[in-house]
Amino acid sequence: MARGTFTGGIHPYEGKELSKDKPIKIVMPKGELVYPVSQHIGAPAKPVVRVGDHVLTGQMIAEAGGFVSAPIFATVSGTVKAIEPRRLATGAMCNSIIVENDEKYEEVEFKPMKPYEEMTAQDKIDAVRNAGVVGMGGAGFPTAVKFSPKEPDRIDYVIANCSECEPYLTSDYRRMIEEPELLLEGLKIAVSIFPNARGILAIEDNKPDAIAKFTELTKDEDKISVKAVKTKYPEGAERMLIYACTGREINSSMLPADAGCIVDNVDTLCAVCRAVKEGRPLMERIVTITGEAVENPQNYKVRIGTNYRELLEDAGLKSEPAKIISGGPMMGFAVFDLDVPTTKTASALTCLSSDEVSALEPSACINCARCVEVCPERLVPKNLADAVEHNDEKTFLAMYGMECCECGCCSFICPARRQLTQLIKGMRKIQLGKRKK
Ligand code: SF4
Ligand code: SF4
Known part of the structure; x- marks a missing residue:
């Protein structure tokens, strides 16, 4: 199988061995759940509950604030304790709905869905919109908007971004290994929205077991194929991945759809599958808690709104981290307060020890190119x-x-x-x- 790639890039220390073989562990929230109204690109969601209201798991608590926006759902049952600004992992403050968990996990009755083969493209897009699905790889772009390009018949490829090129992160890998059918169904649904599209599972070649698994699962699929891409950072960046898979180029003023492509991350496609087949809103994601300072690096299935500190307490620390990063070391950002919620776009918490954090001062350029x-x-x-x-x-x-x-x-x-x-x-x-x- 020819490997796709791009020019440039680097080979940083991967660090994936810390958590890649750890099965996904379900972690239940202990304290209050915090739902910021801005967990996506676009207009903030608007709260539709009031302080004192009782809410159920899966109940909409904030509606989309515009076309480019996404609703937010309670991920536990309980009582709305407050609606007030709370701190995000970025350090910014954001209006948030706070729910006191009653630990009963009573769910709303989800609307039964027709088989997706009998749904129109618009039905499927509406289901994705109503479920509050956004790009969970970090961008947070509302997926229903991504699925609504001006000319849907000019979309040739839906690419499942299974490269996970960011060092240390293994959440996508675990999803691929443990729930491959969910991901594949999500991709098939996304492909079915566009009359002329084919699906590509783009997987870095440092995940040979995932490549083998999906090659086997797709052997009878005429519209879905597996594309091995070279292990190199930033292979998973949208522009690089599109080039590696199709040879097409886009610049900063273009959207992937301008090159006939739609790119979605692993967790996003899993959420698309749940939204369209089960009518279930986006309520959980996989988060990697890792780094040399962590006692038991893990991949967790986390309810959105769960406090970061609770995840880190479960994984444990073996030394004081020199730096805690939300995301991975290349694209993530330093976290200074762990009392912040897991949002739809939070993929990892990487706790680096002092050995990995360089204290070297910048010096003059030596023109090495x-x-x-x-x-x-x-x-x-x-x-x-x-x-x-x-x-x-x-x-x-x-x-x-x-x-x-x-x-x-x-x-x-x-x-x-x-x-x-x-x-x-x-x-x-x-x-x-x-x-x-
Ligand atoms: S950060 Fe920007 S300038 Fe630096 S290597 Fe990446 S794309 Fe190039
Ligand atoms: S050319 Fe200068 S800025 Fe670029 S890598 Fe070399 S020393 Fe750094």
């Missing part, structure tokens, strides 16, 4: 960072700084330890803010 060699967007990170340091927006834009996908490869490889990605990311944020205005 390594950052250029690894940049998957074919940019010149060194020059972009220089432009940012000189506050030279014009040069930054002229050198295509907005094409940066913030993968972190340049910072990782730089022998001078320059904070290249951070500088470029900062300027991109400013420019994106200006575009919005």
